[in-house]
Amino acid sequence: MKRAIIQTDHLLTFRVELPVPGKVNVHLGQSVEPGDRIAEAVLPAKIQVFDVINHFRIKASDLERCLKRLAGEDVQRGDVIAKKSGLISRFFRAPDDGKVVAVRDGRVTLAMGEKTIEAVTPIAGVIGEVIPGLGAAVVARGLSLQGNWGNGKTAIGRLLIQEAIKQDKQNEINGAIVFLEEIAALTVLKELKNRGAVGILVTSLNPSLKMDLEQFDLPVMSLLGFGEATLDQFSRSVIEELQESQVTLVARQPDPYRDLKPELFQPRATDQTEELFAKPEPKLIGRTVRLLGQPYFGSVGKIIELPTKTERLASGIQSRVAVVERDDQTVIRIPLENLELLTN
Numbered sequence: 001m002k003r004a005i006i007q008t009d010h011l012l013t014f015r016v017e018l019p020v021p022g023k024v025n026v027h028l029g030q031s032v033e034p035g036d037r038i039a040e041a042v043l044p045a046k047i048q049v050f051d052v053i054n055h056f057r058i059k060a061s062d063l064e065r066c067l068k069r070l071a072g073e074d075v076q077r078g079d080v081i082a083k084k085s086g087l088i089s090r091f092f093r094a095p096d097d098g099k100v101v102a103v104r105d106g107r108v109t110l111a112m113g114e115k116t117i118e119a120v121t122p123i124a125g126v127i128g129e130v131i132p133g134l135g136a137a138v139v140a141r142g143l144s145l146q147g148n149w150g151n152g153k154t155a156i157g158r159l160l161i162q163e164a165i166k167q168d169k170q171n172e173i174n175g176a177i178v179f180l181e182e183i184a185a186l187t188v189l190k191e192l193k194n195r196g197a198v199g200i201l202v203t204s205l206n207p208s209l210k211m212d213l214e215q216f217d218l219p220v221m222s223l224l225g226f227g228e229a230t231l232d233q234f235s236r237s238v239i240e241e242l243q244e245s246q247v248t249l250v251a252r253q254p255d256p257y258r259d260l261k262p263e264l265f266q267p268r269a270t271d272q273t274e275e276l277f278a279k280p281e282p283k284l285i286g287r288t289v290r291l292l293g294q295p296y297f298g299s300v301g302k303i304i305e306l307p308t309k310t311e312r313l314a315s316g317i318q319s320r321v322a323v324v325e326r327d328d329q330t331v332i333r334i335p336l337e338n339l340e341l342l343t344n
Contacts, residue, residue: 010144017135027319039135045113053106056084122154130337142268150251150262153219155199199249204229219251301326
């Protein structure tokens with residue numbers, strides 16, 4: 001039997017991840033608010049590929065003597081990367097400071113400058129799982145009304161039922177998540193967006209709109225999916241209860257393999273929320289762990305102490321730590337998220 005569509009004490013789990021490996025900035029049990037940075041990664045601001053063989057019109061066997069920089073070398077603007085000698089020499093110079101990241105198939109790839117990408121949480125909650133190098137899972141307890149389809153976006157706002165909206169007040173919709181009971185045309189959804197709505201909840205959708213709604217700027221969630229349908233009274237009563245309340249529309253696409261559905265969620269913290277992230281069990285002391293992160297990546301040791309208070313790390317982040325004695329007898333303090341248990 002599948003879990004209930006309406007749950008009053010639901011544990012929402014929302015994964016916030018980078019598209020590429022980077023640095024995670026949170027720790028297990030940390031409280032976060034919408035907009036908080038969960039992880040970040042530094043990427044090249046610009047990539048340039050230069051085809052040495054074709055541009056210089058040389059044979060592959062002549063490539064090595066033309067190259068003046070190898071993969072992994074730092075370069076400065078104007079440095080010669082490749083040169084073809086002759087009556088009229090030809091050059092390829094670095095257009096900016098950077099690094100040669102690859103030399104392959106007669107092509108030189110340069111990475112120049114830096115840009116930082118961030119993974120931020122759109123919801124408030126507590127870090128329930130750290131995903132090394134990528135991000136974390138944010139969890140929160142509350143009331144959940146699950147749906148059947150979403151376009152992959154998320155929003156927070158007060159819930160308004162279409163019938164309660166006064167058309168002559170522009171600000172009535174501004175910042176709201178609007179519930180439409182009937183099948184709405186795309187023009188209606190666009191009008192709501194133009195009037196300041198931040199999300200749209202519907203009973204059902206016209207199947208012909210699916211592709212358009214996947215690209216729609218606002219989160220759109222359908223309770224019953226696509227086609228003609230009538231909302232049940234239980235779901236309707238939940239929506240009426242949430243009218244004018246602050247809610248979170250998690251219009252994620254359904255994932256049957258992970259048992260995830262889109263949902264309308266209202267956080268309701270309880271004592272159970274705190275209990276989920278209680279301090280580490282004393283039995284962890286003496287356990288063998290593997291260390292993640294530099295400069296101790298891959299080394300092994302035993303936990304000898306678990307301080308109860310968070311500590312400020314060199315990076316400036318507050319984190320729970322473990323005191324670990326490594327195999328070489330050195331004793332170090334390591335953030336809990338940088339440890340992997342190796343023994344039961």
